[in-house]
Amino acid sequence: MRKGILLRRALFVLAALWLLLTGYKVCRKVFTFLKRKKTFGEERSSLKSASLEERYYSMPETKKERREHLGRSTWTLLHTVASKYPEKPTREEQTNIIKFIDLLTKIYPCDECRPHFKSLVGAFPPKVSSNGDFATWMCQAHNLVNSRLGKPEFDCTRLDSRWDCGCK
Numbered sequence: 552m553r554k555g556i557l558l559r560r561a562l563f564v565l566a567a568l569w570l571l572l573t574g575y576k577v578c579r580k581v582f583t584f585l586k587r588k589k590t591f592g593e594e595r596s597s598l599k600s601a602s603l604e605e606r607y608y609s610m611p612e613t614k615k616e617r618r619e620h621l622g623r624s625t626w627t628l629l630h631t632v633a634s635k636y637p638e639k640p641t642r643e644e645q646t647n648i649i650k651f652i653d654l655l656t657k658i659y660p661c662d663e664c665r666p667h668f669k670s671l672v673g674a675f676p677p678k679v680s681s682n683g684d685f686a687t688w689m690c691q692a693h694n695l696v697n698s699r700l701g702k703p704e705f706d707c708t709r710l711d712s713r714w715d716c717g718c719k
Contacts, residue, residue: 633689639681645679686710
């Protein structure tokens with residue numbers, strides 16, 4: 552009986568010690584992260600007062616800003632997918648990417664952008680025979696959209712340096 556009590560106490564002490572040590576490490580990491588964020592982000596006064604969670608879950612305030620945020624995020628995804636597209640894709644990979652683009656023309660959440668993208672894809676179908684062809688098509692499609700919106704064009708010869716996500 553006495554051994555059981557001693558064993559439970561020893562396990563409790565070990566658990567408390569473990570929690571104390573790992574909790575300290577976690578707190579130290581959070582403190583270091585917040586301290587680093589303060590030094591690098593002083594100029595962003597609107598974000599200084601917001602907590603990390605508030606910044607993560609917040610969206611731009613106006614409808615126009617939210618649409619632009621969605622557009623930039625979508626183009627980042629599309630260009631990153633294009634940069635990872637195989638140099639010699641199989642028939643299935645080609646079919647999958649065409650389906651992906653086609654589905655995007657049907658389910659894109661912006662009612663204003665979806666029909667524009669659908670007509671762009673209809674008039675300028677994706678080229679999927681190689682990584683270079685698809686990445687170039689994606690860049691040209693993006694530049695067509697930028698042109699329609701009055702934005703500057705992106706230099707399609709710089710695709711590798713811009714869209715490499717660091718993924719294997």
